[in-house]
């Protein structure tokens with residue numbers, strides 16, 4: 001009796017392991033965004049020259065809908081940085097593709113605020129938006145994460 | 149020895165199937181999956197987006213003129229071809245052919261029309277940026293209508309002058325315009341075009357553009373129709389019992405569609421297309437001219453005289469955001485095509501931009517194996533779904549067929 005159960009268990013364990021392995025393969029392929037993803041909308045730039053904050057003009061962001069963002073650049077002390085040149089880029093790290101549009105700064109709103117137009121995300125999942133900021137303190141970058 | 153191996157492996161396979169059958173119904177929807185499913189329902193479709201480039205887009209009189217033009221075979225070189233010849237209302241405004249037949253044979257498959265008012269880009273390669281600009285393409289294509297803009301202008305003058313004038317103002321005199329003239333039709337027709345002065349060309353171009361605008365007004369009324377899947381989503385959204393709307397197999401297929409099938413990467417939103425461009429490794433058709441897809445369409449749409457930023461557009465400054473922020477696209481856009489809406493796809497084989505795949509089952513095998521692209525790089529990875537999962541996925545796609553088949557507006 002106990003022998004039978006053991007053998008049955010053994011026979012079961014094979015498919016269970018197979019199913020589990022398939023499950024793992026699928027999870028890897030599906031690649032959920034990293035768990036500890038920093039999704040904050042305000043952060044110091046990579047070299048610490050500025051603080052960059054972003055405010056999507058669409059909340060929640062709808063997949064496939066073109067919209068604008070307002071970007072705020074300040075010094076680490078919080079003073080607005082005017083007349084900076086900002087480039088926007090991005091994509092989906094897990095899919096290896098870029099943004100479906102080429103967003104641009106369309107207006108300098110003053111007080112360190114910049115209007116970016118042409119933002120669009122066409123897939124659900126993890127996106128990054130990269131800012132390159134060229135201001136009085138020099139060039140710096142910041143990467144924002146969003147999960148749609 | 150051999151026999152025992154067979155017995156053991158039979159048992160393994162058998163118990164694997166048993167395990168699957170026992171485990172399958174217990175799987176529950178994750179929040180992520182539920183969110184995705186809800187986002188695909190037709191009730192999420194926003195109202196028709198305005199087309200600022202077309203002042204008559206929502207004018208019912210323009211739509212009725214446009215409808216007449218859409219089905220008028222006089223708009224062709226042989227008096228036999230209308231838009232409706234290839235975009236047949238009773239076939240979801242397409243023709244069930246791998247490559248379309250007009251006055252000749254096209255190199256691509258006819259696309260359905262429902263919901264194209266929502267798409268920023270038209271054609272498989274998005275070389276047009278509005279329905280009205282799109283409509284002008286087939287009229288001057290040597291294999292579709294086989295006409296030219298001067299011919300179209302004369303035809304409007306002869307048969308539709310009053311309707312035209314009521315919408316766009318009185319028609320200019322066309323006495324000095326030859327019967328045929330166009331920059332796009334090589335030979336004498338092009339020479340005649342070059343012989344016209346700027347004012348004459350502008351007059352012909354304007355009538356031609358307005359023909360497109362009337363047709364677009366009609367096409368805006370061709371909208372996607374509810375499916376059983378939408379009834380399911382409505383119940384789900386309302387927190388009501390969804391049982392009995394989709395079969396268990398269709399429901400399984402839906403689950404695969406939004407999870408490990410990864411279909412919603414590209415077929416997302418209520419139209420089940422992101423209206424962008426992707427290389428999915430679809431084979432090139434031997435014997436047809438090289439087709440590079442979006443990488444070519446990208447430049448063509450920017451250069452198009454009839455685009456949103458052009459002189460015949462009614463758009464104001466700042467309206468043409470898609471064209472303005474269009475990505476120039478690099479390598480990713482080689483052999484990239486627009487994903488068709490999957491609404492009604494189950495009942496309109498063959499598939500893909502040149503009808504390369506005959507059946508829906510064949511399409512799913514394509515996704516399961518993810519062949520390398522003949523040019524550029526496919527975005528797909530093999531899915532390794534089981535035969536049973538593929539069958540479920542196929543069943544689910546069937547639930548996207550409109551409940552009421554047949555004629556529309």
Ligand SMILES: [Cu+2]
Pocket residue numbers: 092095097123125413
């Ligand atoms: Cu992606």
